[in-house]
Amino acid sequence: MTAYDELMAFQRDTEALGQVAGRLGWDQETMMPRGAAAQRSEEMAAMEGVLHARRIDPRMADWLAKIDDAALGPVEQAQMREIRRSYARTVKVPAALAAEIARVTSRAQGQWAEARSNDDVAAFVPVLKDVLRLKREEGQALAAGGNVYDAMLDDYEPGITADDLETMFAAMRPRLVALRAAVLDRPAPAGLTGTFDEPKQMQLTRKLAKAFGYDMATGRVDKAVHPFSSGSGQDVRITTRTSETDPFNCFYSTIHEVGHACYEQNIAPDFLLTPLGRGVSMGVHESQSRIYENQLGRSRAFCGFLFEQMQAQFGDFGVADADALYGAVNRVSNGYIRTEADEVQYNLHIMLRFDLERALISGDLGAGDLEAAWNDRFKADFGYEVDRASNGCLQDVHWSVGLFGYFPTYSLGNVYAGCLYQALRAAVPDLETQLAQGDLGPATGWLAQNVQCHGGRHLPREVIEQASGIAPSEGPLLDYLDGKFGALYGL
Secondary structure: OOHHHHHHHHHHHHHHHHHHHHHHHHHHHHOOOHHHHHHHHHHHHHHHHHHHHHHOOHHHHHHHHHOOHHHOOHHHHHHHHHHHHHHHHHOOOOHHHHHHHHHHHHHHHHHHHHHHHOOOHHHHHHHHHHHHHHHHHHHHHHHOOOOHHHHHHOOOOOOOOHHHHHHHHHHHHHHHHHHHHHHHOOOOOOOOOOOOOHHHHHHHHHHHHHHOOOOHHHOOEEEOOOOOEEEEOOEEEEEEOOOOOOHHHHHHHHHHHHHHHHHHHOOOHHHOOOOOOOOOOHHHHHHHHHHHHHHHOOOHHHHHHHHHHHHHHHOOOOOOOHHHHHHHHOOOOOOOOHHHOOHHHHHHHHHHHHHHHHHHHHOOOOHHHHHHHHHHHHHHHHOOOOOOHHHOOOOOOHHHHOOOOOOHHHHHHHHHHHHHHHHHHHHOOOHHHHHHOOOOHHHHHHHHHHOHHHOOOOOHHHHHHHHHOOOOOOHHHHHHHHHHHHHHOOO
């Protein structure tokens, strides 16, 4: 065996163990008994210790020194790019710190969920302080004297910096704020009222998942406090949530997570259990979940299909026709929750989190001051007060599990989705007709062929540029939003 072959055999086992660790996380959020939390945190720490040791195994340095990347083919070079990047980052973080982060964040997730259910920020502040302390230490190790927040961003969107994001948000904010003000000044379409049987919601949501191409033979749909997707290759699981008064929460959470899941399911089988066998970045990942959820799932055409499905499942549910459902699905209104936000306001929620988490990481904002800072910023951006903590700084799981730098990738995903949708419409001229019939195949097939199958082979912006034919920018997204909501609200 060549050094490359030996390295890849070793790497496949590491990737497999990483999938096992991910399954522990999935179980923790879905099936695990509450009393197992302390033990699970030790199990997660032990798994992280094993993975960290493999990632910095002395043999890794030997293999990396022996392999001449230039002598390899394009796919093999991409594998080496990802392996070298992972090795360079991992060797900077002490094993004990990596294990402690896994231990604390595993426990913190349950503590966050309890604090959220009780609207009790004070109960969450001590564990958030612990998570922040550990993540700052990790960030400082990774940055090696450079920008700590940039080093954290690199975990989720390689190559992006806070300055890049600031520039993007500065370009987006004026048009989003203007569109929001104009829309809120117009009469809003009627929303959804009534109650909707939750088992029936789950029946329909599984049907929608299949319509969007989710392979249930290698996946499953469960419920969790915060919807998420987990796994890759031949085991890709999603979760959703239900509310008896808001079935859209269930349906669109599911479609969003299906976008993530289909990305993982559609990666070229040759990349299974290799560094290329997963989505290349969270920004590209979010481009798939957001285009599935919004440009496709909230389109006028698809709402016609959804109206028929909801009638069949719930009977007369108080909405007159498909156009009325389209209005209800895309209704712009005041609200607190990021995951329930309309397309016009969603990115404003991300900008708030981006600024606050940078301040938390830099130490300019302490954990004990987060609630007040959040509430002040929310009032300034949205014009009304946060009514309770679960609608404010406790609404998201991300910070409890140490995902600092993750939030901006949602907006990057929206920007990437705008570019992809522009290309998709040109490539699939009958798109509207197909969506109206519930035929998502041509749209999702185009995304599978042009984005998803590549896995981690190309760099994030390269994937989007190759698929869309343009350099990624916020322009197509903002034009799409202006056109869609301008028409819907008669602007």
